[in-house]
Amino acid sequence: MTDKPPTTIGACYACKRGFAYDPETVTLFPVDPETGLPPGMTVLGSMREPSPEALARAVRKPVCPDCVRKAEQFKEASERAADPSAGWKTWTRGDDG
Numbered sequence: 001m002t003d004k005p006p007t008t009i010g011a012c013y014a015c016k017r018g019f020a021y022d023p024e025t026v027t028l029f030p031v032d033p034e035t036g037l038p039p040g041m042t043v044l045g046s047m048r049e050p051s052p053e054a055l056a057r058a059v060r061k062p063v064c065p066d067c068v069r070k071a072e073q074f075k076e077a078s079e080r081a082a083d084p085s086a087g088w089k090t091w092t093r094g095d096d097g
């Protein structure tokens with residue numbers, strides 16, 4: 001392992017901002033160039049099993065650390081909302097006792 005500084009410049013897939021990254025450690029996001037969306041994601045935003053063709057033509061785009069952090073926060077928030085037992089009852093519990 002070498003500790004070389006990031007030398008590759010690219011545009012973030014999510015925010016289109018240019019940023020410097022190390023191709024070995026950057027978060028890459030597979031995108032189907034035909035739809036501009038991740039393989040398996042429909043234009044309606046729903047997910048389905050990606051076709052082998054979509055996976056084969058998918059290219060991996062870099063995502064900047066800002067967007068990775070936002071995506072992680074969004075994922076956490078949606079997981080909390082999707083799971084009623086996680087942090088939900090603390091504020092929906094009524095005083096009916």
Ligand SMILES: [Zn+2]
Pocket residue numbers: 012013014015016017063064065066067
């Ligand atoms: Zn970004």
